[in-house]
Amino acid sequence: MAPSAERKVNFGLIGLGRHGSRYATHLLKDVPQAKLVAVCRRDREQGQAFAHRHGLIFCSDYHQLIENPGVQAIAIVVSPDLHLDICRHAVAAGKHVLLEKPLARNLAEGRQLKDLLDNARIKFMLAQTLRFNSVVREIKRLKDRVGKIHLAAFNQRMERHKLGWLDDPHVAGGGNILHTGVHIFDLIHFLLEEEVEWAWCRTGRVYHQRTEDIFAALLGLEMGKTICLVDSCKVTGGRSGRIELVGERGQLVGDHVLGTLIHIEDRRAVSLELPSSVHTVQKVLEAFANCILDDQTPSITAQDGLRTLRVAEMCYRSAQNGMVAKRRSYLNEGNIESK
Ligand SMILES: NC(=O)c1ccc[n+]([C@@H]2O[C@H](COP(=O)([O-])OP(=O)(O)OC[C@H]3O[C@@H](n4cnc5c(N)ncnc54)[C@H](OP(=O)(O)O)[C@@H]3O)[C@@H](O)[C@H]2O)c1
Incomplete structure (x- = not known):
């Protein structure tokens, strides 16, 4: 998928909890290479209020966010039970994926995810944020x-x-x-x-x-x-x-x-x-957006995630x-x- 003319990657964010809120803050304020366009969480009232405040699209169903044609990359900041399903849909839709650790709930599920990503033509990065500390x-x-x-x-x-x-x-x-x-x-x-x-x-x-x-x-x-x-x-x-x-x-x-x-x-x-000191989530987002814009391979792979699992x-x-x-x-x- 071609990046937008102003060299920004359009992000959809799934998860607006404790950690997802940090992603939202950085995507809205501190990452010049990225633009937050859509957010998803289960709580419709809070999600809509947040989206309205910042002029974003709100989806209570992550499938809708993934399929939105304005979204180029998905940041996934939810519990690990959802990782495999969200990644499957993102890969099918050709959307780039930035996934919070751990890669999956266990090694078997991690292997399924890695196989899926090995055969996908998208950029994938695992957000092992401490590497940026x-x-x-x-x-x-x-x-x-x-x-x-x-x-x-x-x-x-x-x-x-x-x-x-x-x-x-x-x-x-x-x-x-x-x-x-x-x-x-x-x-x-x-x-x-x-x-x-x-x-x-x-x-x-x-x-x-x-x-x-x-x-x-x-x-x-x-x-x-x-x-x-x-x-x-x-x-x-x-x-x-x-x-x-x-x-x-x-x-x-x-x-x-x-x-x-x-x-x-x-x-x-x-x-x-x-x-x-730096905000590690900000650095992760910058690194991932740069890889998409410059067509580079992200430094933290599904293989790294599998190794930790x-x-x-x-x-x-x-x-x-x-x-x-x-x-x-x-x-x-x-x-x-x-x-
Ligand atoms: N790298 C780090 O240092 C670091 C630090 C903290 C967490 N994490 C990782 O980040 C992930 C999230 O942790 P957290 O602390 O932010 O958890 P959290 O506060 O419970 O947030 C989870 C978010 O996921 C949303 N969600 C749950 N099910 C959903 C669904 N079916 N569709 C859409 N959204 C859904 C929740 O929505 P509602 O609130 O509306 O229900 C909530 O916004 C975990 O994998 C954790 O390991 C990493």
Whole structure:
């Protein structure tokens, strides 16, 4: 589909909840390459009021939004139970797709989605928003300073959430492992550029009834045999997101929530100056719109999403049976995933 004459991509947004509202704000105000033309949510009254306020089309049925000829690209910011159906319709209609993580509710559904997208002639990008965080990008840029990395630690701690569907396995697909863990699993691949080969995991429930709101895992990486310690919880009054890369020559210790980065060498810790912080959703939207306008392949693929789902599945299996889960049991032989 040809971009509009003023080099803007016309977006339709599905989901105007907690996170979708951030997409709406950036699409309306801060992304020169994009124009929000239509929105969709279930609540007709609130959706119509929002659309009226901003001069947009409102659809309470996402099929209508996808089929609207004025919409070139769809941003999908809803629960994962809807991802496959929305993507199927978007692909059939030839609309580009920007999809919030996780790719799907589980690995099997993720594979269906990837197969669908592999055969589609649209641009697809998975919104792993943390890849655009300035602390994360600085750690990636500086990681050679610490030499060969043998140990890494990642955690994410946040407050109890209020969304009911996040504790419904049919809608959410899983708990903290699937919804926050995938951010960390993606960071491991993004920063260390290796596959997770094995996983040992324990989960817990504090406020949740049906899915885990705490997990801790040990993950072993493929080539360098690096070990990663990972934990995440949604049960605390403070928010943080620590990343530690422990190399032969020193350490980088950052926090992508608090916006800090320290370089440790010998017994000295030096705080590093960071580029100014960015709105990650804005950066994701800019990157995706540029790919459409310049006919480039987006940097975060369905394969990346499938990889994080595989690590999530390994963690769930390990938590269930108490054993170490190995990556080779989850590869789809003959599929690109096995490479
Ligand atoms: N990258 C990140 O850091 C990050 C952060 C937060 C969330 N997320 C992801 O973003 C997604 C949404 O999370 P959220 O926190 O925004 O959830 P949320 O607040 O519950 O919002 C979900 C939205 O989806 C809409 N919706 C549900 N079913 C629909 C349907 N059948 N047709 C059209 N719209 C429908 C809801 O409409 P109504 O409100 O009208 O019912 C609501 O606007 C999740 O996949 C989550 O993992 C990512």
